[in-house]
Amino acid sequence: MFSLSDAEGSVSASELGRSLGVSTPSVSSMVRKLAALDLVAYVKYQPLKLTASGRKAAALVIRKHRLTEMFLVEKMGFGWEEVHVIAEQVEHVKSPAFFARMDKLLGYPTVDPHGSPIPSPEGTITDLRKHQKLSDRQPGEKVRIVGLAHSSNDFLLYLNERGIALKTALTILRREIYDGSLTVNYDDKKDVVLSKVVADKLLVE
Amino acid sequence: MFSLSDAEGSVSASELGRSLGVSTPSVSSMVRKLAALDLVAYVKYQPLKLTASGRKAAALVIRKHRLTEMFLVEKMGFGWEEVHVIAEQVEHVKSPAFFARMDKLLGYPTVDPHGSPIPSPEGTITDLRKHQKLSDRQPGEKVRIVGLAHSSNDFLLYLNERGIALKTALTILRREIYDGSLTVNYDDKKDVVLSKVVADKLLVE
DNA sequence: TTATAAAGTTAGACTAGTCTAACTTTAAAT
């Protein structure tokens, strides 16, 4: 629910079910149990919303997920495209000491390997939307990649092939009016063309 | 079942139930499902045994458990008394790559932080019973601690307090006939008395 | 050899989580 929530913080039962691979009656049934635990604010026939306490619970799991991803990359040598599936499981380990130790060994990082913010131990999360998309910047500008709007496996492999990572410094040379694609330079690469689809998902500053 | 099995490789349903906190009918019911998966050799009213494939499956989970314990101690700085509860959860992560990476970073260890053998990736496990108990050695002998017969939290904390760990070299000074307790020297400690209960659980060579 | 206690199994019930089919509400479109 947390990650599917729109700007108003709500998700439809059908979208949630689709994303979880579960029928809408199952969503309906489970969401009421979560409401009984004060994790979901449930109003019949209305879009689903987390309560404050539900958002906090979600943020704390996301914290464990992102700390794990960071640990896997920084301390265990995995690639950023490998860590999500592993973290998806490790995030469920119940041991504050385990994650506190990761945090300490990593030097209290604020973002995960994909540039997404790591919620605080209190469950507050900084909003990523402050970052701008590469596609919104102008030719002539020099920018640095600080995050990804989405980080699917395909996208990460695409970036790997082109040697694009967090902190890569790009110079924008040209924008194609027709399809919005950008031509950029970075590192020792010259005149690399990035489609609008790609440029929309690269967050820069 | 694996760890409760006796010398003939069998456990009683009641002991298994007690250890798992579950009734004997639940054991009975589950054990037949495991038999259908060829993990348990089930004969009505007879003691329970794992099949070869059940033993292998068990050994592979124990491998993950012990690799995790080793990683937690060696790479994350936990004490040997802290790692079991965490490993009890991490052992269930399904990711060969994750445990393969731990193994590599640790330099392919053969024993866990308590001296218990780590099963091979193929599921073979070396028998710990080749080790001798401290209580079977004689006054005048010098021995080195290589394992623990059991590693409950209380026992580990007891050893911590006395500065006894794996690789500690002990000189046996005296055995009390009455209660079997041993007086030993080690490191800078002199005339330390260890009860028979303790000496039975220290494995040495 | 038989009686009896312990161990194990069967029967039947209950909960959590899921499903499909049928029904109700909401919201979009005439």
Place this chain on the structure above:
DNA sequence: ATTTAAAGTTAGACTAGTCTAACTTTATAA
């Protein structure tokens, strides 16, 4: 303002895993 399609809920069924109570088998001891 009505109609209708989409979204959501209810009803009822099913599975996995558990329990207690009653029954059966095994093993021990007279």
